[in-house]
Amino acid sequence: MGRSYLSARMRMRRYKVFLLFLLGICVLSVLHCYKALQSTSLLQDLSSPSKHLKSLKMFSGIFWSFPTEVVQSQQEPYEPIHVKDYLDWQVILPDPAEGKLHERLFQLQDDSTPFFVRTESGVLCFREGTDITSHRKLLHRHMKKNDTIKEEQIVVRCRCREGWHGPNCGIPTIVFHSNLPSKTKVTPRKIPRRVINAVNINHEFDLLHARFHELADVVDVFLVCESNFTAFGEPRALHFRQLILNGTFDYVKHKILYVFLDHFPKGGHMDGWIADDYLRTYLSKNGMSRLKGLKPDDVFVIDDADEIPARDGILFLKHYDGWTEPVGIHMRKSLYGFYWRQFGTLNVLSACTAAMLFKVYKGDGILLRRRSYYTMSGFREYENSTRRNLIPWSIGNPVHYAGWHCSWCFKPEGIYYKLISAQNGDFPRWGDYAEKRKISYIKDLIRTGGWFDGSVPDYPPTDLHEHMYAPKYILENFEKYRYLLENPYAKQQP
Numbered sequence: 474m475g476r477s478y479l480s481a482r483m484r485m486r487r488y489k490v491f492l493l494f495l496l497g498i499c500v501l502s503v504l505h506c507y508k509a510l511q512s513t514s515l516l517q518d519l520s521s522p523s524k525h526l527k528s529l530k531m532f533s534g535i536f537w538s539f540p541t542e543v544v545q546s547q548q549e550p551y552e553p554i555h556v557k558d559y560l561d562w563q564v565i566l567p568d569p570a571e572g573k574l575h576e577r578l579f580q581l582q583d584d585s586t587p588f589f590v591r592t593e594s595g596v597l598c599f600r601e602g603t604d605i606t607s608h609r610k611l612l613h614r615h616m617k618k619n620d621t622i623k624e625e626q627i628v629v630r631c632r633c634r635e636g637w638h639g640p641n642c643g644i645p646t647i648v649f650h651s652n653l654p655s656k657t658k659v660t661p662r663k664i665p666r667r668v669i670n671a672v673n674i675n676h677e678f679d680l681l682h683a684r685f686h687e688l689a690d691v692v693d694v695f696l697v698c699e700s701n702f703t704a705f706g707e708p709r710a711l712h713f714r715q716l717i718l719n720g721t722f723d724y725v726k727h728k729i730l731y732v733f734l735d736h737f738p739k740g741g742h743m744d745g746w747i748a749d750d751y752l753r754t755y756l757s758k759n760g761m762s763r764l765k766g767l768k769p770d771d772v773f774v775i776d777d778a779d780e781i782p783a784r785d786g787i788l789f790l791k792h793y794d795g796w797t798e799p800v801g802i803h804m805r806k807s808l809y810g811f812y813w814r815q816f817g818t819l820n821v822l823s824a825c826t827a828a829m830l831f832k833v834y835k836g837d838g839i840l841l842r843r844r845s846y847y848t849m850s851g852f853r854e855y856e857n858s859t860r861r862n863l864i865p866w867s868i869g870n871p872v873h874y875a876g877w878h879c880s881w882c883f884k885p886e887g888i889y890y891k892l893i894s895a896q897n898g899d900f901p902r903w904g905d906y907a908e909k910r911k912i913s914y915i916k917d918l919i920r921t922g923g924w925f926d927g928s929v930p931d932y933p934p935t936d937l938h939e940h941m942y943a944p945k946y947i948l949e950n951f952e953k954y955r956y957l958l959e960n961p962y963a964k965q966q967p
């Protein structure tokens with residue numbers, strides 16, 4: 474819609490300018506004057522950082538005449554910029570002495586920590602899900618009394634803590650209540666799978682901290698891809714790289730493999746979906762190629778920056794055999810913060826084994842996110858090789874959230890930045906409308922939960938104390954992340 478509207482407008486403009494041009498031929502001196510004027514204003518426009526001029530480039534193949542006319546009539550000043558922090562951040566820190574950040578390799582290691590313990594009676598229990606002290610107490614009492622209660626009655630089963638299920642107490646509630654067909658047949662692993670979590674980052678740094686804190690102890694390596702182009706195709710500073718180098722992520726730096734996308738894909742200007750997909754393709758291909766020691770049963774999880782899987786679900790994938798793939802994740806959906814919760818869940822296919830990633834999806838993470846795996850050429854062969862039916866399943870269900878999808882969860886300046894860097898294909902592209910970029914307008918959307926098209930959806934009520942309201946790290950740092958937890962512009966409660 475946006476595209477045809479724009480091109481109609483362009484044609485009108487071209488027509489207008491054409492008339493001007495005819496006039497110019499009749500009056501030579503006027504033409505001379507006009508030309509001089511045109512070239513000065515063209516120069517001015519080229520040197521000013523006008524968004525519109527750049528956005529016009531995509532039409533330049535078809536409507537390559539008279540860009541000045543169009544630019545002049547569309548030009549309007551930027552909002553007084555509070556987005557300085559986002560845009561002016563251009564210092565390039567040097568690579569550290571140990572080598573270039575985006576060329577490093579990452580060695581995956583086996584973890585021999587005993588995640589399962591054998592009780593005195595020889596039962597294997599998942600340490601984290603088991604009420605170990607109650608085991609000990611019972612056993613102790615049993616021995617002291619030396620009564621005749623059969624041992625099996627007391628300790629033949631693991632005693633699960635709340636939220637854990639199954640004979641080994643290693644199945645979290647979000648898997649227990651999922652549609653995993655082989656739920657009762659899963660078995661604990663001696664050595665856990667390694668987990669690789671891939672994500673593209675733009676400026677979602679608060680959510681990135683939340684991801685790292687949620688998942689760092691179950692994920693072996695985070696592949697984080699940053700580009701020096703926005704999804705729209707404009708240059709952008711490498712903010713994440715700078716934050717790694719200035720120490721902001723030191724607490725998890727040893728688990729980050731930095732992926733640098735230094736080019737914009739062909740066709741990405743005309744069709745933004747190409748740019749969008751390419752980010753995931755590059756992330757998974759470049760990132761996976763730099764892992765050493767990858768095994769077929771390692772787990773690959775790909776997310777958008779605003780999709781954070783809950784730790785327990787990933788923990789299960791890591792420690793159990795017998796689940797099928799691909800694996801989806803039911804995520805709690807919210808807009809602008811966790812307070813505008815939306816109905817239902819977002820269920821995204823996000824995980825599979827490394828074997829499936831390469832044999833079915835050809836190493837391309839974007840193909841995993843699509844739901845068409847069964848038509849892919851390698852699928853039947855791969856399914857046969859696993860000797861099971863690969864029926865997709867999802868962690869969680871519509872009432873048991875297994876993660877969070879927090880959409881447009883930024884302060885107003887961040888939303889502004891997302892608007893102007895959005896890809897060119899998801900129409901209407903709200904960043905193209907000056908009035909939608911106004912900080913005051915954005916604040917109003919946040920206040921009401923409204924959307925850029927003027928609609929205000931229905932939201933179910935939320936409560937800060939509800940289960941899975943937000944990732945733990947966000948809740949634990951309430952003051953710092955208050956803007957994500959409470960509507961910052963809502964009227965004060967009486």
Ligand SMILES: *[C@@H]1O[C@H](CO)[C@@H](O)[C@H](O)[C@H]1NC(C)=O
Pocket residue numbers: 619
């Ligand atoms: C416990 O009872 C068994 C017989 O049931 C007996 O052989 C054993 O000596 C008793 N142990 C103690 C510590 O009383």
Ligand SMILES: *[C@@H]1O[C@H](CO)[C@@H](O)[C@H](O)[C@H]1NC(C)=O
Pocket residue numbers: 701702707708709735736
């Ligand atoms: C992105 O980085 C590459 C490699 O350093 C460089 O050649 C290219 O000019 C950069 N592009 C922009 C827009 O900064």
Ligand SMILES: *[C@@H]1O[C@H](CO)[C@@H](O)[C@H](O)[C@H]1NC(C)=O
Pocket residue numbers: 715716719720721
């Ligand atoms: C790193 O840089 C960011 C952005 O300039 C700044 O906000 C942050 O405080 C810096 N962190 C450290 C540890 O210097």
Ligand SMILES: *[C@@H]1O[C@H](CO)[C@@H](O)[C@H](O)[C@H]1NC(C)=O
Pocket residue numbers: 854857858
């Ligand atoms: C399936 O796998 C078995 C061995 O595991 C093999 O003999 C058979 O040819 C395979 N079938 C197909 C259709 O690939």
